[in-house]
Amino acid sequence: MDAAERLFGEHGYNGVGMRALAQSAKVNLAATTYHFGSKKTLYVETFLRRFRELNAQRLGLLAAAEQAAHGQPLPVERIVECMMRPSVEVGLAHPAFNKMVARTLLAPPKFLLEHLKSEFEPNLKVFIGAFERALPTVPADVLNLRLALALGATLMFGVQMSAIRIKRDAKREAAFLKELVRFTASGLACPPATLGAELARLRPPARRKRTA
Amino acid sequence: MDAAERLFGEHGYNGVGMRALAQSAKVNLAATTYHFGSKKTLYVETFLRRFRELNAQRLGLLAAAEQAAHGQPLPVERIVECMMRPSVEVGLAHPAFNKMVARTLLAPPKFLLEHLKSEFEPNLKVFIGAFERALPTVPADVLNLRLALALGATLMFGVQMSAIRIKRDAKREAAFLKELVRFTASGLACPPATLGAELARLRPPARRKRTA
């Protein structure tokens, strides 16, 4: 799976074959089928291996932060940090996974959609809730859009990070993380201006994807 | 090339074969080789077809804005808008191209690197210059990082935009663009805090990618 992570991250799902994977992992070709059954399964399991833990860490940080806040809404930067810190940490420990998750989230293979829905969406909902409490003046539509933009920034941060091989300097890591948090939080929290209203006014008749 | 744009955007370079492309374009397989020579060339030409014009538009808008400012540094939001507006417009007109450019910029195929260097980098340099004048307090490192994040946000915006098939309502378009601009500009312009200094202090010995 380490080899799969590296090669999938480098060349994408379709860019690498089972033979290359087997050779890179120094195992027999048949061993891959034996253990994973199919290429898709291998991809899914390789992806979820870290993605699950990553999401759990996010939720854990947020829960801890909220508990420490005693019911007060958290500052935006605090929430953002709960989102970003696990990404940065796992990304630094496993640079190839960074590229893999960037590819995967930007253009998810269809066989991963269900897993993403079950693993990622609940997570996102929790954070959306936290942001809504922290930013009551930002309309839900705008917040959703901004979260997507924040995700895009995070993905790009990930590939940049895996491009320049940071050599695990704790202070440097902290500085990069803080820059990412600052950028994102600033964009998320900026005043909605007349745009929120305008967006709402132009809203098409039937809506169905609000959290109600 | 329209078919190529759609299929490459949907499935990526390795996700689609020449036969599928030919069939989707309703031409013979040999016609593709006849006109483009190879699959890579087809991808490159399909990508550059709009990417070139997009960059030219960006530069044009920025030049016009700077001329209208009579030597004063432009407001950040203005610069960002010059960057984003062409993306949004071409993205709305050609949703498939949006996905294609997102895939391409997030994980560029090696045969495109040279073209990206020659087409995209000079463009970026110009905008970096504008931002440096507009944000003299933000260190160059931080600005570079933030621009990468902004690019990530833009890419994600593009795929979101092509996902929800906006039906070309000028007001809605303007609202979305303005939201993107606002988010990005806010992140780019936010105060660097102690982080810039910290980042500079932790800078590794040899540097070589500054604009000097």
Place this chain on the structure above:
DNA sequence: GATTTATTCATACGTATGTATTAAATGTCG
């Protein structure tokens, strides 16, 4: 130590890939 279970191995299947080739058909324009 024998027997069952788990894992590796080399190899093979059918299909799909990108590209090239040949000849005939269709279009274009001087």
Place this chain on the structure above:
DNA sequence: CGACATTTAATACATACGTATGAATAAATC
């Protein structure tokens, strides 16, 4: 018309793909 460019058609080539198989080997269990 005649010269040329384009398009179609039908393959063909070598290679790569994901997956499957059955025998050989290692581990585990009794």
